[in-house]
Each structure stands twice: as structure tokens, then as C-alpha cells.
Amino acid sequence: MERRRKVPNPxxxxxxxxxxxxxxxxxxxxRRLKQSGQDRQIHYTRSSLYMVMxxxxxxxxxxxxxxxxxxARPERTVYAITDEGRHEVHDWLRTLxxxxxxxxxxxxxxxxxxxxxxxxxxxxxxxxRSAALAGQxxxxxxxxxxxxxxxxxxxxxxEEEYTIALLEAERRFVAxxxxxxKQPDYARSWQETMGDRT
Amino acid sequence: MERRRKVPNPxxxxxxxxxxxxxxxxxxxxRRLKQSGQDRQIHYTRSSLYMVMxxxxxxxxxxxxxxxxxxARPERTVYAITDEGRHEVHDWLRTLxxxxxxxxxxxxxxxxxxxxxxxxxxxxxxxxRSAALAGQxxxxxxxxxxxxxxxxxxxxxxEEEYTIALLEAERRFVAxxxxxxKQPDYARSWQETMGDRT
DNA sequence: GGGGTCATGTAATAGGTTACATGATTCT
DNA sequence: AGAATCATGTAACCTATTACATGACCCC
Numbered sequence: 144m145e146r147r148r149k150v151p152n153p154x155x156x157x158x159x160x161x162x163x164x165x166x167x168x169x170x171x172x173x174r175r176l177k178q179s180g181q182d183r184q185i186h187y188t189r190s191s192l193y194m195v196m197x198x199x200x201x202x203x204x205x206x207x208x209x210x211x212x213x214x215a216r217p218e219r220t221v222y223a224i225t226d227e228g229r230h231e232v233h234d235w236l237r238t239l240x241x242x243x244x245x246x247x248x249x250x251x252x253x254x255x256x257x258x259x260x261x262x263x264x265x266x267x268x269x270x271x272r273s274a275a276l277a278g279q280x281x282x283x284x285x286x287x288x289x290x291x292x293x294x295x296x297x298x299x300x301x302e303e304e305y306t307i308a309l310l311e312a313e314r315r316f317v318a319x320x321x322x323x324x325k326q327p328d329y330a331r332s333w334q335e336t337m338g339d340r341t
Numbered sequence: 342m343e344r345r346r347k348v349p350n351p352x353x354x355x356x357x358x359x360x361x362x363x364x365x366x367x368x369x370x371x372r373r374l375k376q377s378g379q380d381r382q383i384h385y386t387r388s389s390l391y392m393v394m395x396x397x398x399x400x401x402x403x404x405x406x407x408x409x410x411x412x413a414r415p416e417r418t419v420y421a422i423t424d425e426g427r428h429e430v431h432d433w434l435r436t437l438x439x440x441x442x443x444x445x446x447x448x449x450x451x452x453x454x455x456x457x458x459x460x461x462x463x464x465x466x467x468x469x470r471s472a473a474l475a476g477q478x479x480x481x482x483x484x485x486x487x488x489x490x491x492x493x494x495x496x497x498x499x500e501e502e503y504t505i506a507l508l509e510a511e512r513r514f515v516a517x518x519x520x521x522x523k524q525p526d527y528a529r530s531w532q533e534t535m536g537d538r539t
Numbered sequence: 540g541g542g543g544t545c546a547t548g549t550a551a552t553a554g555g556t557t558a559c560a561t562g563a564t565t566c567t
Numbered sequence: 568a569g570a571a572t573c574a575t576g577t578a579a580c581c582t583a584t585t586a587c588a589t590g591a592c593c594c595c
């Protein structure tokens with residue numbers, strides 16, 4: 144049902160999208176990703192840029208256009224998007240938007256093991272999380288406000304709004320969870336079930 | 342500040358947690374993970390179980406205890422957790438709970454490129470997402486209700502509640518976004534900026 | 540003009556996924 | 568008994584990350 148993308152790494156999508164605009168070499172791509180703030184949504188390293196360019200080339204989504212040797216810097220290969228590449232961006236983007244895919248946040252794994260910690264310890268660490276979340280929310284809000292003050296339209300900040308929405312939901316969840324863990328019946332039943340451990 | 346874990350894969354945490362209970366061989370681990378529903382929070386394949394066992398062994402968190410050859414099945418190696426392993430579980434779990442880590446949901450990447458789609462197309466795909474989200478929420482609720490009917494305590498379902506909280510936040514976000522995209526000024530400004538493309 | 544640090548890329552290594560293998564067991 | 572499927576593991580292959588390399592520019 145979900146046929147595999149030839150280059151599934153999301154970095155590849157961003158790269159293709161930039162090449163829609165104009166041909167570029169990998170290092171330049173990196174600069175744009177950083178400047179546009181997309182590095183906050185995409186996990187990558189400089190090396191992975193070279194890797195995906197290679198993969199995209201093999202897949203036929205981009206093609207090396209020319210190799211510039213500007214006689215100082217190392218040789219830079221400039222890549223251009225192909226027609227298949229253009230098709231891939233459009234199709235992939237639609238799919239990504241239309242179909243939620245199972246994500247695996249680390250916090251969920253930790254939650255599934257929460258019963259291992261004594262109740263008061265659990266409350267303590269979750270309080271720390273809550274504070275950290277508040278900080279991240281604040282930070283993201285600031286980023287958005289600054290960009291907007293610079294005249295950037297809301298549509299180019301929508302991914303940050305999404306981030307904020309998720310962070311706030313998590314903060315509320317954690318607050319509720321802390322309350323539940325503080326109930327004396329929880330402490331009691333935890334003692335009963337987990338009391339017998341070294 | 343954040344020293345790297347020797348075995349950063351979250352599957353390793355779940356494995357260690359199960360071994361706290363009793364020594365096991367990898368295949369058995371797989372069965373437990375599936376039966377306990379942790380496979381909904383952790384991304385892994387059967388092979389990666391063998392891999393992490395190897396990594397955990399190298400790291401000194403587990404040790405092969407005995408190799409059972411029950412003269413029918415292939416040889417199975419039973420692993421036991423070590424003291425360092427016990428320490429690692431506890432420390433890792435606390436860290437994971439206390440410190441939010443940057444996650445990279447695919448949807449955020451797609452959102453950052455939303456401006457590439459014509460407004461009506463964007464609305465259409467987001468509506469499909471919204472419906473899919475509603476389905477997932479419903480499904481998760483059912484899972485929780487069934488488990489609870491079986492007598493499972495809330496603390497063992499807390500990760501599912503978290504999933505639900507995130508899904509609902511996303512659904513609300515998408516609903517709002519759709520409304521924004523339907524505004525006629527958005528269609529107008531999209532035409533102006535993006536009208537000039539093939 | 541030697542010490543950072545940009546700019547740019549390659550190579551080595553570790554991690555993870557897919558494909559393959561093989562002897563039970565169970566079904567019809 | 569042959570087909571399907573379970574139980575279990577290994578090997579081959581990609582992917583991604585870390586480490587290494589190298590020439591310019593820039594700063595006192």
C-alpha cells in the first residue's frame with residue numbers, strides 16, 4: 144500500500160524542493176537549509192547532504208550539471224533537479240501531508256517504563272521536564288515573533304506553530320500525569336507491586 | 342552536557358528493562374515486546390534485536406548466560422543483565438523523562454513546504470489527514486478501553502494516553518490550518534507569489 | 540606570519556534493514 | 568505426505584555518523 148520511496152530520508156525532500164528553485168552544490172544547500180531554519184525540522188549532518196545527493200543521483204531525481212573548479216576552493220559539483228525529481232517532490236509532499244505516519248518519540252518509550260520509578264522520583268523528573276518544555280515553547284514563540292516582525296508571512300512559519308502545538312499538548316499531559324502520580328493510592332499500590340526489588 | 346549513550350537505540354532500553362525481570366534470549370524478548378504492546382512505541386525489526394543484544398554485550402550491560410541447544414530449535418543464547426546494565430536503565434530512564442529531546446516528525450518537514458501546493462490542493466490533502474487522525478485516535482482509545490477492561494492499571498497505559506494527547510493536538514492544529522488556508526486572501530497572495538511556475 | 544576558522548569534501552566505521560536459510564510443527 | 572507457517576538465526580547490503588584532510592581568508 145505504501146510503496147517505498149527510492150530515497151526515503153526527509154532531507155532528500157528538502158533538497159529537491161530547493162533545487163526546484165535553482166541548481167546548487169551540496170554545501171550551498173546546507174547554507175540555505177540553515178538560513179531558512181529548516182534545520183530545526185530536519186535531522187542531518189553535512190556529510191549526509193553529500194550522501195543524499197549521491198542517492199538522488201542514482202535514483203534519477205537530480206543530475207550533476209557542471210563541476211566548478213573555482214581554482215581556490217575544492218571542486219564543487221552543481222546538481223539540477225530532473226523531471227522525475229519534480230514529480231517526486233509533488234507526490235511525496237502530498238503523501239506526507241495526507242497520511243499520518245507512526246512516529247516513535249523517545250518520551251513514549253520512557254513513559255511505558257514509568258512504573259519502574261518510585262512515585263516521588265517520577266514526579267521529580269517530570270517536573271523538570273515540564274520546566275524544560277516551558278522554556279522550549281517560549282523560545283519557539285520568540286523565534287516566530289522575530290521572523291514575523293521581519294515580515295515573513297505566516298505560511299512560512301506554520302511548521303513552528305505545529306511544534307508549539309505539540310509542545311503545549313505535551314506540557315498539559317505532563318501536568319496531568321504529575322497530579323495522578325501524586326495520589327496516595329498510587330504510592331500505595333506501587334509499594335505493593337514493586338516493593339520487592341533489590 | 343549530554344554524554345552519548347553507549348547504545349543509544351531506544352530498543353536497548355526496553356530490552357534492559359525486560360532483562361531486569363529475568364534472563365532471556367532475543368527471540369523471547371521479541372515476543373514480550375509484541376505482547377506487551379511496546380512495539381507500538383518502539384521501532385524495530387527482529388534482526389535489530391540480535392544487533393542490540395550484541396551491542397549491549399560489547400557495552401557490558403548484558404552478558405550471555407548460557408547457550409541452550411534444545412536439540413530441535415537453533416541454538417539460543419540467553420542473556421542476563423549486569424550491574425552496569427541496571428544502572429544504565431535507571432539513569433537513562435530518568436534522563437529521558439526529565440529532558441525533552443528534539444524530535445523530527447515528518448509532518449513538520451512537509452508543513453515547511455506547504456507553500457508549494459496550491460491552496461485548494463493543500464486543503465484537500467489536509468482534510469484527508471484529519472480523517473485519518475480521527476481514525477487513529479479512535480483506534481487507540483479502543484485499545485486502551487479493552488486493556489483497562491482486562492484489569493490493566495492506568496500506569497501501564499500511560500504511553501497510549503500520551504499518544505492520544507499528541508494526536509488530538511495535531512487534529513486541532515490541522516483543523517485550524519485548513520481554516521486559514523481557505524481564507525481568500527491566502528489564495529490571492531499565493532497566486533501572486535507562486536503564479537509564475539511551470 | 541602563525542593560529543583560528545571558513546569552505547569544502549572524502550574515507551573509515553558503525554548501525555540498521557532486507558533477504559536468505561533451515562529444521563519443527565501443524566494443517567488438510 | 569506436501570504445504571504452510573512457526574521459531575530462530577546469519578549474511579549481505581545499504582545508510583548514516585564520525586573522523587580526517589586541505590587550502591584559503593582573516594586577525595592581530
